[in-house]
Amino acid sequence: MDAYKTSSLIILLPMFAVILTACGGASPPPQTSSAPAMNSPPAPADTAAAAAEPTSPEFMAGVKAFDAGNFAEARKAFEAAAKKNSNDYQAFVNLGMACEKLGDRTAAEAAYRSALALKADLESAAEMLCALYTDEGRAEDALAVGRAALAKHPGNAALHENVGIALANRGDQEGAVRELEEASKSKPSDPMFHLNIAHWLNVWHVRGAAPHLDAARDLIKDDYGMIASVAHEYRMAGEFESCVKTFDRAIQIRDGGEVRTGRALCRLGMKDEKGTLDDLQNAVSNEPSYAPAHYYLGGRLALLKRFKDAAAEYAKYLQLAPNGSLSKQASERLKAAQDAAKTVGAQKKK
16 A cells, blocks of 8 residues: 655555455455456357366366465466366466466466467456456556456456556556446445545545545454555545544454554544554554554654653664664654754753
């Protein structure tokens, strides 16, 4: 999730980076049946006999291994299934998914393209290939695959989502909003689509994120990461009261440094100085290894002229995250706090 300025603060909360890029990369289960048709060039004549339902022992072994998280084993099984039956397009789709899990995107791309060569109307392969291209920042390739599929399947939310993100990465804000809105309309019961468009609206500093965040919030049950992500985006949208309430919900599930720090910054947006300080102090107490909490606590202590304590917090941040995103600011503020502490000490001696 991108971090950018709000109320003169910058924060990067890794936990809140729920996958906000290609929806197709969200670990779907292995495919066991063909997907609806997609608008692509017709398959070669010699592939017309492709099996509609892959049932080979190798294929089923791959599904079992994939479900168990044994992706290397799954890859070998799907490779064997594809070798045994070169027309088994679902084996190629699942092979691509296993390769993605193993970080071999080149092999995954080849597998998805093989599936589409066998069955040009295979929607699942188009979704996965479009998502892969989007994740890699290959906007033109993603758009080519996604738009071709959407011409046949205009209600496919995942394709709209990935086309929207590809357009966003290309700088086409208007087109991206249109596609992301369509994704959320096509599948209104999925909070991720609402969260994604809210995220991009916040990135562009465009109003309209709040209704999508409200929808996402109401759809989420006990998904800790999603709840925290929605709260974070409320802060980016300047909806501080909703932000605090949503972080309250996350903290009730599991307290920790990240969510406490997130709520502290929302309270700061509400000018609740005491609440901000309390949350940051609890953050460093509950999870002392979470570096950003020390950085922001240092800032509040410096404002209270507790320069020695502030310096200690900045030093702790640098100890925990010497190359962190806030390390430059922490170094500068550490020196300023140390200098201020020396000045105060000298004045007391007089």
